[in-house]
Amino acid sequence: MLTLLHTSPVHVPVFDALRDQDHPGLELRHVVLPELLERARRDGAAAVAPDVRRALRQAVADGARAVLVTCSTLGGVAESGAGGDDAGVPVLRVDRPMAAAAVALGPRVVVLATLGSTLGPTCALVEDEAVRAGRPVAVRTHVPDGAWSAFAAGDTARCARLVADVADGIGDADVIVLAQASMAPAEQLVTTSVPVLSSPRRGLAAGAGAALRR
Structure with a gap:
């Protein structure tokens, strides 16, 4: 299963459609956390690093074999200390x-x-x-x-x-x-x-x- 971490629900049908076109049979799980982007805009991306870490660990606990972060503002945070090797599965940024x-x-x-x-x-x-x-x-x-x-x-x-x-x-x-x-x-x-x-x-x-x- 591939878990996608979004900060807007608008991405869900977009990635589902791409999955159907390019990767039929791939199981996707969507996690939508708009509050992370709101706080990152206000306080900086580093401020939400603990929340990103928790979201990644929860995704792994729920069965993710990899996590794709679709928010460009949070991608670097997820790849680095907030995620990366700490998550136990590959953490990728969409961009x-x-x-x-x-x-x-x-x-x-x-x-x-x-x-x-x-x-x-x-x-x-x-x-x-x-x-x-x-x-x-x-x-x-x-x-x-x-x-x-x-x-x-x-x-x-x-x-x-x-x-x-x-x-x-x-x-x-x-x-x-x-x-x-x-x-x-x-x-x-x-x-x-x-x-x-x-x-x-x-x-x-x-x-x-x-x-x-x-």
Whole structure:
């Protein structure tokens, strides 16, 4: 079983659909803890590390063979001391495979996020993958105006449109990274010739692989 740790219920049907398309038969368990993102935004991701650790240990107690963290703000916390080897099973962040793919496409990486709190963790992740690959990287960031407000209000279509409009205005980049899993619908709306990457499909593939290897 692969457990997915979310901070929004909107991700549940998205990952279920991807599972049905790409990994039929894979057992998923969804844990949704929106309060963790709210506190991380207010107090910093490190402040919720004990709660992330508890959530990971509970997932293992409930039978998880691997845990995939779909919140970009909490991904680094889960991978490091709050989770990682302490959990006893692989703990993966959904955006790491996307970051690796981005680095392979070129050094000029633009990170788009609907939340400013996501920019730091995602930029650090891209830079980490660049070091691993031995490639240079220069990361720029942008937060589309109004996108988070639209998402928080339940207007995911408007959120995706606002993100896509910003992406379409970026020309001097080798790749555009959509930092949060919730931004994935914008990938289908962009018209730019610059590659635009989202995390859910790549992240779920990595999580499935980790769960099935155990």
